[in-house]
Amino acid sequence: MTSFLKRWHKQAPKKIKINRPEFSKQEPVAAQKVEKPETLTQRVMKKALSGIGVKFGLVWVGILVIAAVFAPFLANSMPLVMSLHGQISFPVVHYLTLEDWVVLSAFGVMVLVWLLPIRHHIRVALVLLLTIPAIVGLLVHWKMPPKPLVIYDDFRQAPYTQADWRIMPPIPYAPKDYLRDYGDTGLEAPLAAQERTHLMGTEENGADVFSRMIHASRIALSIGIVATSISMVIGIIIGGLMGYFAGWVDMLGMRLLEIFEAIPTLFLLLTFVAFFGRSLYMMMIIIGVTSWSGYARYIRAEFLKLRKQDYVQAAVASGLPLSSILFRHMLPNGVAPLLVAASFGVASAILAEATLSFLGLGLVDEPSWGQMLDQAVKSSTFNWWMAVFPGGAIFMTVFAYNLIGESFRDAIDPKMSRRAGVSA
Amino acid sequence: MLTYLMRRILLMIPTLLGITMVVFAVMALSPGGISPQSLVDGAMKPNQRQALMDYYNKRYGLDDPAPVQYLRWLNNVSPIGFTTNEKHEITDFSLTKGSDLGTSFAYGRPVSEVLAERIPITLLLNVLTIPLIYIVAIVMGVKAASESGSRFDVSSNIAMLALWSIPTMLAGVLLLGFFANVQHWQWFPTAGIGSRAAQDMPYMPHWNSIQDALKFFGGMIAGTLLMVWLSRWPESKIRIVIAALFGLVASVAMAQDHGQQSIAVWVLIPLLGMLSVGGLAAINYTPLRVLGLGTFGLIVGGALAYQTLDQGFVRGFLMDRAWHLVLPIICMSYGGSAALTKIIRSSVLENLNADYARTARAKGLSQKEVLWGHVFRNSLLPLITIIAGLLPSLLAGSLIVENIFSINGMGQLAVEAVKNRDRELVLSITLISGFLTLIGYLIADILYTFADPRVAYD
Numbered sequence: 001m002t003s004f005l006k007r008w009h010k011q012a013p014k015k016i017k018i019n020r021p022e023f024s025k026q027e028p029v030a031a032q033k034v035e036k037p038e039t040l041t042q043r044v045m046k047k048a049l050s051g052i053g054v055k056f057g058l059v060w061v062g063i064l065v066i067a068a069v070f071a072p073f074l075a076n077s078m079p080l081v082m083s084l085h086g087q088i089s090f091p092v093v094h095y096l097t098l099e100d101w102v103v104l105s106a107f108g109v110m111v112l113v114w115l116l117p118i119r120h121h122i123r124v125a126l127v128l129l130l131t132i133p134a135i136v137g138l139l140v141h142w143k144m145p146p147k148p149l150v151i152y153d154d155f156r157q158a159p160y161t162q163a164d165w166r167i168m169p170p171i172p173y174a175p176k177d178y179l180r181d182y183g184d185t186g187l188e189a190p191l192a193a194q195e196r197t198h199l200m201g202t203e204e205n206g207a208d209v210f211s212r213m214i215h216a217s218r219i220a221l222s223i224g225i226v227a228t229s230i231s232m233v234i235g236i237i238i239g240g241l242m243g244y245f246a247g248w249v250d251m252l253g254m255r256l257l258e259i260f261e262a263i264p265t266l267f268l269l270l271t272f273v274a275f276f277g278r279s280l281y282m283m284m285i286i287i288g289v290t291s292w293s294g295y296a297r298y299i300r301a302e303f304l305k306l307r308k309q310d311y312v313q314a315a316v317a318s319g320l321p322l323s324s325i326l327f328r329h330m331l332p333n334g335v336a337p338l339l340v341a342a343s344f345g346v347a348s349a350i351l352a353e354a355t356l357s358f359l360g361l362g363l364v365d366e367p368s369w370g371q372m373l374d375q376a377v378k379s380s381t382f383n384w385w386m387a388v389f390p391g392g393a394i395f396m397t398v399f400a401y402n403l404i405g406e407s408f409r410d411a412i413d414p415k416m417s418r419r420a421g422v423s424a
Numbered sequence: 425m426l427t428y429l430m431r432r433i434l435l436m437i438p439t440l441l442g443i444t445m446v447v448f449a450v451m452a453l454s455p456g457g458i459s460p461q462s463l464v465d466g467a468m469k470p471n472q473r474q475a476l477m478d479y480y481n482k483r484y485g486l487d488d489p490a491p492v493q494y495l496r497w498l499n500n501v502s503p504i505g506f507t508t509n510e511k512h513e514i515t516d517f518s519l520t521k522g523s524d525l526g527t528s529f530a531y532g533r534p535v536s537e538v539l540a541e542r543i544p545i546t547l548l549l550n551v552l553t554i555p556l557i558y559i560v561a562i563v564m565g566v567k568a569a570s571e572s573g574s575r576f577d578v579s580s581n582i583a584m585l586a587l588w589s590i591p592t593m594l595a596g597v598l599l600l601g602f603f604a605n606v607q608h609w610q611w612f613p614t615a616g617i618g619s620r621a622a623q624d625m626p627y628m629p630h631w632n633s634i635q636d637a638l639k640f641f642g643g644m645i646a647g648t649l650l651m652v653w654l655s656r657w658p659e660s661k662i663r664i665v666i667a668a669l670f671g672l673v674a675s676v677a678m679a680q681d682h683g684q685q686s687i688a689v690w691v692l693i694p695l696l697g698m699l700s701v702g703g704l705a706a707i708n709y710t711p712l713r714v715l716g717l718g719t720f721g722l723i724v725g726g727a728l729a730y731q732t733l734d735q736g737f738v739r740g741f742l743m744d745r746a747w748h749l750v751l752p753i754i755c756m757s758y759g760g761s762a763a764l765t766k767i768i769r770s771s772v773l774e775n776l777n778a779d780y781a782r783t784a785r786a787k788g789l790s791q792k793e794v795l796w797g798h799v800f801r802n803s804l805l806p807l808i809t810i811i812a813g814l815l816p817s818l819l820a821g822s823l824i825v826e827n828i829f830s831i832n833g834m835g836q837l838a839v840e841a842v843k844n845r846d847r848e849l850v851l852s853i854t855l856i857s858g859f860l861t862l863i864g865y866l867i868a869d870i871l872y873t874f875a876d877p878r879v880a881y882d
Contacts, residue, residue: 053582259442262861263854266823267838271447271850274842275454351591358593359827359839373593377828382601382608391594399589406585 044336048411057400057407064397068218069107072100075171075211077152082166084159091160092169095150102137103218106130138281152177171199173208175215175367180206190385201385203375209389212367216390219368220397223284223353224346230288231349232342235295240326242296243303253300260293269352273361280363287352291345298341302334336412343405347398354394369394432869436862443858444851445494451847452490458847484529484847497851500524526848530840535852538837545617546833549822552749553756558807560761565768567709570795572773576709581769587762596755596828604751607683615830617748618741629740636737640729647725648718655705655717664705667717671701674724752829756822764810771803778802804875812861812868 038046048054067074078091096104109130113123152174154160173179179202182195190201200209242253260268272286306312307330315329356362357370358377369390376386451458468476481487485496499505503523506514525535564584568577604612613619631637651670657663675697682689704716739747775781776799784794823835830836834853841849872879 053585255439255442258439258862259446262439262443262858263447264857264861267842267853267857268447268450270839270842271450271854275451275845277455347589354591355593355824358824361843370593373597376601377593377597382605384598384601387594387597387601391591391597394591395589395594398591399586402585402589 044408044411048408051407053403054407057403060396060400061404064217064221065107067214068221069103071215071218072096074169075173075175075208075214076169077172077174077177078155079160079163079166079168082160082163084163086164091155098137098140102134106134150174153181156181171208171211171214173198173211175207175212176365177208177211178206179208182206187379187381187383189383200389201383203372203386204379207367209372209385212372213369213389213393216367216369216372217393219280219363219366220350220353220394223280223287224350224397224401226284227287227291227349227352228342228345230285231290231292231345232295232338234289234292235297236299236331236338238292239296239299240303240331243300244307244322244326244330246304246307250300250304253296257293257296260290265290266352266355269356270359270361273356278361278363280366283353283356283363287349291349291352294341294345295338298337299334302337303330306330306334340405340409340412343401343408347401347405350394350397350401429866429870432866436859436866439862440855440858441498444498444854447854448490448494448497448851451845451850452493458486458490458493458845480529484527493847497526497848500526501855525852528841528849529846530844530849531846535848538849539834539852539856542832542834542837545831546822546826546835548617549749549752549756549825549831549833552753553760556753556757557760557764560757561764561768563711563715564761565765566772566795566800567712568765568769569772569776570791572769572776577769581766584762584765587758588766590759592755592759592824593828595758596751596825599751599755600828605683609678609681609683612751613748617752617831618745619748621744623741625738625740625744627741629743630738631733636733639732640726643729643732644722644726647721647723647728649721650725651717651721652714655714656710660706664702667705668698668702670720670724671697671699674701674720752822752825752831755825755828764807767806767810768803771806772799775799775802801875805872808868808871808875811871812864 049058072092072095073080076092078095080092081088081090083089110127113126118126160166173196179196186202186206187204188198188202190199191197192201198208198210200213202208203212238253238256242250268290269286272290273283276282276286312325312330315325320329353362353368354370354373357368358374360374362368362371362374372390373387373394376383376390379386485493488496496508499508501523503521504519505517505521507516507518507521508514525539527533528535528538531538564580568580571577600614602608604610604614631640654663654666654670657666672694675694678697679690679693682693701717701720704713704720707713707716772795776795778799781794781799784798785791789797822831822833823838825831826833826835827839837849838853840846841853
């Protein structure tokens with residue numbers, strides 16, 4: 001039986017090949033295009049990626065990813081490379097935190113997996129396998145004793161200044177380097193400082209705004225992606241169960257959904273954050289936990305449609321376990337609207353973090369865009385560079401994700417795709 | 425219909441129970457929880473601290489287990505329940521005891537009293553904002569849909585997405601920083617919804633002489649008329665040039681008023697003024713152009729006339745209030761109208777492509793009649809869904825705006841309540857906003873029957 005199945009599997013592609021020559025006899029030009037039949041996913045991707053808006057969005061997100069991953073190399077007080085008495089050293093690498101290592105290695109693995117010519121499910125397995133050490137690393141980092149303080153002023157003193165040669169990062173200031181050794185620190189408008197160049201000025205404590213912006217992109221992106229994944233997982237599980245079982249499970253689930261939808265999200269978030277801690281990881285979890293209701297609704301609606309389909313009935317009849325029916329058979333067919341919702345979800349998660357930080361309930365010691373905006377409001381005078389740059393970054397990021405989400409929605413929706421505004 | 429209503433209202437009760445339970449659970453399960461420790465701070469002797477904590481424990485029953493606390497709160501809030509004595513012992517069951525929202529920890533006053541102070545302020549903001557959102561959104565959305573694929577549609581679509589993405593705090597901070605600041609233009613107040621001095625003023629604005637009043641209104645009317653006349657000029661190139669000149673003049677006056685005179689100001693502001701007013705004149709859609717340029721004329725005419733007034737002018741309570749509300753309302757409305765525009769556009773577009781619209785066109789109706797007589801009514805359903813969402817946003821939507829502009833409304837109260845860990849206040853706000861949301865859904869469902877006779881509940 002199994003050998004028969006195997007043979008059948010092997011023969012399947014041959015059948016298609018037999019058909020092709022006939023087709024090419026009639027229309028040789030078209031046949032070259034039909035070489036590989038276009039799947040729905042490919043078509044949607046092609047259509048979605050054809051617009052200007054989505055390209056702009058992807059470019060901006062790409063810039064953010066680069067900035068977030070390489071933040072310590074882009075903006076730091078210590079030299080990238082320097083040679084002291086003939087000895088070459090890499091101070092930036094030496095001072096990298098565990099978090100930096102996790103982010104860098106995760107990025108490296110992603111790029112490798114993307115570039116290597118391996119099959120799809122091996123890729124997925126590889127990514128999953130390599131995220132486990134990353135998560136463990138983060139957990140260890142969370143429980144680790146605090147690191148010894150890095151005194152940035154030292155990098156502008158004796159051994160570092162006497163180097164034979166050294167290469168500084170493009171922005172030679174760390175985000176928490178308050179430049180106390182200069183004495184004249186404090187607010188500086190962009191390019192107003194005499195002996196240094198601050199492209200975006202400095203904030204009230206004297207730290208470089210551009211450097212803080214680059215490091216804050218890490219928080220914004222990670223909160224956006226992690227919080228959205230958390231809420232998607234919760235939404236898929238709850239919505240999937242509701243849609244699959246219907247009946248009283250659906251009834252109960254809908255009440256739960258209604259409860260979470262009837263509390264204004266921002267207020268629920270505020271309550272969570274005010275009563276629980278303010279760490280980055282807590283914030284991701286909280287934003288994720290408070291915003292799953294939309295995903296659950298989408299998935300429920302899709303699964304209610306799918307549950308009576310023949311292939312689902314066949315899967316049930318052949319005795320597959322529930323998780324296999326739900327996630328291997330039904331989910332891939334109901335996932336399209338979810339991806340659109342996820343793109344908008346990332347935008348709203350970034351906005352939620354910024355809002356919380358702005359209301360003074362965000363991270364305390366790490367620079368984040370919302371917290372920088374809050375700083376701009378709290379200061380006694382209005383300094384436009386403290387508001388415009390972080391606020392503009394929030395705007396651009398939210399705009400980029402909205403553009404991406406919009407063009408994917410237009411591409412998926414057959415009615416709207418003909419005359420889509422953005423992706424047209 | 426009546427049975428349907430009754431059923432819906434009865435179904436609200438478990439949902440409301442669930443909502444308050446979720447919020448209470450968050451408070452009770454958090455590290456620290458709801459304990460007197462969070463209420464007592466400041467330097468105190470240990471025995472004093474203990475005494476104060478005992479007092480709070482006794483007064484609010486904070487030393488009881490969390491479920492007991494929740495049930496007690498529930499009993500107090502529900503209009504039917506047990507009556508209790510001073511020691512929290514049940515004495516009697518009563519159907520008419522009335523509901524009591526409790527006493528706020530932080531304010532030491534009944535919650536209902538605190539809420540009664542705050543709700544009108546938030547209500548005022550929203551009553552002004554919601555119609556504005558709807559008018560802008562309907563004008564823009566219907567226009568974009570009826571010309572789908574045109575330059576106006578594509579550009580308005582991107583512009584609306586951009587507007588929607590501007591975080592409210594950025595808009596608020598920039599508006600405050602540039603237009604309510606000595607460093608730039610001190611045209612608007614920085615905080616609150618009314619100045620102290622306005623409390624003693626008469627309600628309506630007051631002028632010294634009839635000439636002054638005439639001058640003021642005359643200036644506004646003349647500016648508006650001039651700009652409306654210009655905006656209807658048939659030749660677009662001449663219109664744009666003249667409008668840009670007006671913009672130049674207005675922005676030179678604006679640059680003169682700037683707090684820090686510098687070359688950058690004198691270059692940037694006139695350039696921006698020319699571009700924006702010229703851009704208004706370049707809009708291809710007449711109603712929007714008339715509206716834009718007319719508003720510009722109204723503002724400039726009013727401002728110029730205001731400069732020439734004598735000292736005897738008293739702006740009065742009403743104008744003072746309006747003056748304070750300009751910036752907050754801009755902040756509250758732009759995002760909502762952008763989102764709504766997109767919704768209306770897609771809804772109208774879908775109906776314009778429907779068979780019945782084609783039939784209407786085929787039988788010889790004009791595009792206008794098809795649009796407003798047939799399509800618009802059928803596109804109302806999503807608008808109604810949004811109304812349902814707007815009601816709870818009466819409370820939550822203005823949270824950020826109230827925080828930026830220091831307006832003491834419900835949003836501000838909500839932030840203070842969670843920051844102070846004020847159990848009674850947090851639960852009451854949750855209850856009210858949850859109730860408003862559910863009522864909003866109900867109203868939307870009832871409105872569906874009016875918009876679409878096919879929807880019926882029995």
